[in-house]
Structure formats: C-alpha cells, structure tokens
Amino acid sequence: MSHALIADLGGTNARFALVPIHEYTPQEVRVFACKNYESFFDAAADYIEHCSVDMDNIDAIVLAIAGPVDLPIIRFSNNPWQFTRAEVQAYFGEDKALELLNDFDAVGHCLEVLKPEDLMVIGEHSEVDSKEAAWVVGAGTGLGVACVVPQDVGPNIVLSGEGGHVDLATCNEQEDDILRFLRTRHERVSAERVLSGMGLENIYEALASRSGIERRLTAPQIGDALKAGDDPIAEAALEQFFVFLGRVIGDLVLSVESRGGVYIAGGIVPRYINEIQKSGFRNAMQEKGRMKEFVSPIPTFVVLSEYPGLMGCACYASHLVSKA
Template identity: 75%
Template sequence: MSHALIADLGGTNARFALVPIYQYTPQEVKVFPCVDYASFFDAATEYLKSSSVNLQDIDAVVLAIAGPVNQAVIRFSNNPWHFTRDEIQAYFGEDKAVALLNDFDAVGYCLEVLNKEDLIAVGDQTHVDPTSPCWVIGAGTGLGVSCVIPQEGAPNRVLPGEGGHVDLSSCNEMEDYILTFLRARHHRVSAERVLSGAGLENIYEALSLRQGIEKRLTAPEIGAALSLGNDPIAKASFEQFFVFLGRVIGDLVLSIESRGGVYIAGGIVPRYVNEILGSGFRDAMQDKGRMKAFVSPIPTFVVMSEYPGLMGCACYASYLVSNA
C-alpha cells in the first residue's frame, strides 16, 4: 500500500506520522521535542527507524513548517532548525513527491476532511457558507494565520502569509498599558507578542506590574493557577488573551469577508474551551464600530482535532500523488 510521510514541525515539537494515500487519519504518530535534535534530519531518522513502513513504500512527503516556506533556506520562526528544499528531496529520494507547507496552510487544508464533531462553535452558530473564504488562526509557540479559499472540484486554495506578525492595536486603557509595557521591551508589538505561549506570559507580567507586583509565570504555570482558582491575575490574563484574539480575528474578517467561518486551532485555545466560551472574545471580535453588523454574522469555531496540521498534510499528499 502506498503511504505518505507527514510531519508538523513547530517551534517546540515535531510531530511525525504515516498515512495511506487517500486516507486522512494520521497513524503511528510520534512527537519529538525539537530541542532534543540538532536538525530536522536527526528527528526524521529517529522516526523512520521505528516506523512500520519502509522508505521505499513512501510515495509522498509533506511537511508543515512553522515559518515561511518560499525562501531559499527555510528557517523556523521559533526554532533554530533550517534546511533547503533540495536537502529535503535528497534525504528522502528523488523519486518521492515532496511538498513543504506553512504550518497553518496545512491546517487550512484539513478543513476539507475535518469532522464536524471536531468543531465547537463560539457564539451563535450562524450560517456557514461553504463556498466563501474562511480564516484559520492558532496560538501556540507562535501565532499562525492563513486564509482558505474553497475551489469547486479542486483542493482548497490556501493563501500563505505571516499574519501573526501584524501590528497589535489597543482599544482601552488596560490594553494601552499592556502595549506600552511591551513596547518598552520590544519596540514594535506584533499580535504574536500577546497571542502565543510567551504572549500569555507577557500579559500576565504586565497585569502583575500594573498592580505593583514584579512577577512572570510560564504559560503552563498560568494555566495551572487558573485551574486552582487562587490567582485573579491568571484569570484576568486569560480573559485579556481571548479579548486580544477577538480583536485580531475581527480585523481579519474586515480584511476578507470570511462567510465560511473562522477556525481557531493551535496549542492553547483548544485546552481552554470553557474559558473562551465564557470570555469577551465575541464582543471584542464584533467591537468594530460602524462595521459591527458586517463582522457579527461570521461564525467562529475551535478546532478540537488532536492533529489538524497532520490531517491537512495527509489531504495535500493525496492531491500531490494524484497529480504526480
């Protein structure tokens, strides 16, 4: 049976899997901490040693990469690994169909094969137009964004970009304080400075300092404090995180009218579904002044699938082999 080797290569972890061509559920998934391997090739070698499929039975290789892939040397946004397309092709063999995708382009491709049961609506689930554009966004080690354009009788068209690095704006005094705090440290404040694991830590540190406390917790520590319910700053940090997420998504919708919906993936939000459901996320998203009525009907969903990036790679692998 023909297989594809698929991988979702992030800033923190590299996820490898196998999948039969024209199937979309990742098999033999293994997660490798990137810090444990000097290069992608070391991690790939480790995975292939233990996989049940020989390299000669792999017809396609699709890698989702946390960073731009249209460079001569492909570098990760939050990971020191780097390589060229030629190096990837040479490693796997000239007979393999190879594709390199931005990690959130891969999530965009997964929308074609994602089960509806893996989606949780945030706010009223208004009409989704399957023929209209949609956005995919997700916070984890960084902030990924992609726009998906459905195509009739063809794979979705995914428009790549680095939308996580757009400028961040503020809409009230507390947000002014957070941005002033971050501007003193970073000069320019992008959306990723608040919508990522490090971003959550930045929010917590800023809100602590606003109360006269010099304190910074890691993102897992903030999550643990939220669960214990004994740290009001942790609760306020998550609330502000979801408000910033709503503001950024609202700006995306103003840029492209995404009647197909907005799909929130990444390593953070799916862990805190109850919190986003009870937050000011939708109010912030719709807080667009005269354009509120334009933004408000757009449905938003949290993607609960464990491996949406790998599913997107599997979907793309099938098209890759079909057109080989």
C-alpha cells in the first residue's frame, strides 16, 4: 500500500506520522522535542527507523513548517534547524513527491477532510456553503490566520498571510485600559498580543493591574486557576480573550464574506469548549454596527481534531500522488 510521510514541524516539537494515500487519519504519530536533534534529518531518520513502513512504500512527503517556506533556506526561530527544499528532496529521493507547507496552510487543507465529529458549532448557525471561502484561525504560541478558497479540482487554495499581526481594536472602557496597559510595553499592540498563550497572560496582567494588583500568571497557571474556580481575574481574562477573538474574527468576515464558515484551531480554544460556548464570543463577532446582519449568519466552529495540521498534510499528499 502506498503511504505518505507527513510532519508538522514547529520551533519546539516535531510531529511525524504515516498515512495511507487517500486516507487522512494520522497513524504512528510520534512527537519529538526539536532540541534533542541536531537537524531535521536526524529526527526524520529516527522516525523512519522505527516506523512500520519501508521507504520504498512511501510515495509522498509533506511537511508543515512554522514559518515561511518560500525562502531559499528554511530556518526555525526556536531551534537551529535549517534546510533547503533541494536537501529535503535529495534526502528522501528524487522519485518521491514532495511539498513544504506553512503550518497554517496545512490547517487550511484539513477542511477538505474534517468529519462532523471533528467540529463543535459555536453559536446558533451551522449551515455552510462548501463552495464559498472559509477562514481558519488558531491561537496558540502565536495567532495564525489563513483564508481557504474551495476548488472543484485539486487541493483548495489557501491564502496565507500574517493576519495575526493586524492592529488590535477595542470597543469599551475595559478593552481601552488593556490596550493602554500593553502600549506601555509595546510600541504597537497587535491582535496576537492578546490572542495567544502570551496574550492570555497579558490580559490577566492588565486586568489585575486595573484592580490595583501587580500579578502575572503563566498560561498553564491561569488554566489551573480556572479549574480551581478561585480566581475571578482568571475567569475575566478568559472571557475577555474570547471577546477579543470574536472581534478579530468579525473583522475577518467583513474582509472576506466567508460563507464557508470560520474554523478555530490552535492549542487554546479547544481546551475551553464549555467556556467559549457561554462566553460573549459570538456577540463580539456580530457587533459590527450597520454590518451586523452581514456577519451574523456566518457559522463558527472549533476544530476538535488532535492533529489538524497533519490531517491537512495527508490531504495534500493525496492530491500530490494523484497529480503525479
């Protein structure tokens, strides 16, 4: 059986997996700490040595990379790995189909293969037009944003960019105070400054300061406080996080009418499904003045799949082999 070798390569961890061509559930997933390997090729060799499929039965390699993939040399911000496309091709063999994707492009490609059970509807609307554009948004270490344009033949077009770095807008006094607080630290406050792991910490610290308290918790500590239920600032910070997320997504929908839906991935939101359901997320998304009726019908979903990036790589690998 023909297989694809797929990998989601970040600054901290590298996730490798196998998948049969035209199947999309990652198999034999292994997560490596990048710091334990001098190069990508060392990590790949470790995975290949211990996986169940011989390289002769691997016809495609698709790598999702946390960073630009159209540069002559691909580098990683948090580890010393670097390589060129030609080096990757030579390592796996000239006969192998190869593609390098931005990590959030890979999440965009997973929309083609997600199942209903992989998604949680947020809000009242769930009807999508599969032929219309969609947004994928993900808050984790940073804030990823990509627009997906469906295609009748071949893989969907994923329009990547740096939408996580748009200016942060505020709509009430509390949000104004948060922005002012963050401006004392940053010349410019982007959406990522509040919609990321670091962003949740920033919101917490700003709200604590607003109450006359000097305190900053890490994102895991905020999570522990939320579980304990004994820290009202943590609860307020998470609520404000979801409101900011709604505001940013509403702005994206105004930019591109995404009747294909908005899909929220990343490491943070899937941990707090009950909280986002009860939050002001949808109201904030729809609070667009005269354009409320334009934004309100757009459905929003949380992606529950554990490995959406790997699923997107698997989907793209099938297109690669079919094209060959």
